[in-house]
Amino acid sequence: MTLLTFFGRGSAFRDVLGFTFKHWRRQPLRASAIAAAIIGATLADVMTPLFSGRLVSAVAGGSAHEPAAWDAAMSAFTMLVALALVTVVLRYFAFNGITVLTLRIMRDVAADAFYRVQRFSTDWHANSFAGSTVRKVTRGMWALDLLDDTILLALLPAAVMLAGTTVLLGWYWPLLGLAVAVGAILYITLTLSLSLGFVAPAARLANSWDTRLGGALADAISCNAVVKAFGAEAREDARLGRVTAKWQARTDRTWRRGTVNGTAQMSMLLVLRAAVIGLAVLFWVEGAAGPGDLAFVLTSFFVLQGYLREIGQHIRNLQRSVNDMEELVEMHRQPLGVVDAPDARPIAITRGRIEFDRVTFHYGAHTTPLYRDLSLVIEAGERVGLVGHSGSGKTTFVKLIQRLYDVSGGQIRIDGQDVAQAAQASLRTQIAIVQQEPILFHRSLAENIAYGRPGASMADIVAAAELANAHDFIAQLPKGYGTLVGERGVKLSGGERQRVAIARAFLADAPILILDEATSSLDSESELLIQEAMERLMQGRTTLVIAHRLSTVRALDRLLVFDRGRVVEEGDHAALVARPNGIYRRLFERQALELVRGLQPQDDALRAG
Incomplete structure (x- = not known):
């Protein structure tokens, strides 16, 4: 299952991602520059294990006093330092860029939401809690911050790392590259399926009760004079207690499902680790790989494993941020009710007939x-x-x-x-x-x-x-x-x-x-x-x-x-x-x-x- 298929299965994902990409298109150069910097930094990480392996081969293959071994070691060392420097510089620019990108989007989202709420119909306001509306907007704003970070700083480099490592290992050992590719695809498929089909529905229901909780709090607090007038503090405590009990139950189920999801992902990574290391040892036994090659394979896998382990967390963050933004996006899709005509002009009232x-x-x-x-x-x-x-x-x-x-x-x-x-x-x-x-x-x-x-x-x-x-x-x-x-x-x-x-x-x-x-x-x-x-x-x-x-x-x-x-x-x-x-x-x-x-x-x- 590809990411595209995953997103296509959930209308919420399509709506939220479409909403986010629309805001990215308002800053196309900045969004493109961030993506380019992240891809460049990740490709430097992909190449790092290769030169680590060459450094080990140079050290294991000869004495430091031999010119050829020394030159090979120094060349590999120089490349490792250069790749690390490239990673630091590009990530610095990417993180600064995404700070500006996200803050401007959050500001625009808040302004757009306020613009729409101010212009929604009288009926809409009569049927909406002010506290719930504020909660939808603020929760959606901060979810967008998480969504931007997840896509640009987490999932994009993870995808580049997976593709780059698979190609690089497959270039030297096709069977090993195939094993990494198949294992990674199975892992991502499992993670996506659990997140969308198992965790997301529970999170959506938990969010709806979170909104109700905000509404219940605002309703009671704004009517505190009436509560005091009738000595109803205990009654309102009990009413809120019923809402918080529902919220607790729904949130508890969401978190427990997230734990199951994480455990399944770690189990899948364990199987993949055994397969990759086992193949590397087999190549060494058969004489198809030396110490440097083993260092190259092991380093590549452990770097890749770090990205894959985080993919599970990133997909959970993606699912959570999408759930948190659903109500905000739905608010943006609602018609304003009464809108100005396309050719509307200011009215001039002089007499008042x-x-x-x-x-x-x-x-x-x-x-x-x-x-x-x-x-x-x-x-x-x-x-x-x-x-x-x-x-x-x-x-x-x-x-x-x-x-x-x-x-x-x-x-x-x-x-x-x-x-x-x-x-x-x-x-x-x-x-x-x-x-x-x-x-x-x-x-x-x-x-x-x-x-x-x-x-x-x-x-x-x-x-x-x-x-x-x-x-x-x-x-x-x-x-x-x-x-x-x-x-x-x-x-x-x-x-x-x-x-x-x-x-x-x-x-x-x-x-x-x-x-x-x-x-x-x-x-x-x-x-x-x-x-x-x-x-x-x-x-x-x-x-x-x-x-x-x-x-x-x-x-x-x-x-x-x-x-x-x-x-x-x-x-x-x-x-x-x-x-x-x-x-x-x-x-x-x-x-x-x-x-x-x-x-x-x-x-x-x-x-x-």
């Missing part, structure tokens, strides 16, 4: 569309509330405007421009959004506020914070605007995070604003500050408000009531409340009733007092 023209949309493989032929217009500067039960299509509506998904039919136009033909980055930079649960980076408050306009001056940042009613609490912090907010902003309260998000939207100064109304869980003081800031933020902008508490949308210009992907009611608050048996009226009355029930215990307590 939004038009849905017979839009049809369904999620993924769902056969029933959420929207079917939805048509409506939101005029420039209009403030519109999106109302409806959970799952009615409100959030999807604003995600389609941002082009987080592609429509199945129809068009969405902003100021007459089809968003599907616009560059996504230019579209989203002109749409500001304040989410229900704002997400902040673990960076300074100034950096978070300026995220939509990174070149903003400190004066602009402070002005935006003042408009968002955030400046006062920021100024009271020990480091002010330089304060780090923690992962996802955990160092701030909910109201403070909301005000920072509103400041971010103020500074972005986008013509279209999306507010995922989020004051329902805040205290009265924070709610009042945020409502004031939102009122200021909406002025002069086309605004869409996803309404959770209907009392917050009473002053908007128009309300759209969604039900199962259709706009079933439309109008301002007064008109919709006056509509008999309307969905909006029922929702409003229900919330009003809940508010009255919530206030009743307080009134009872006051009367009792």
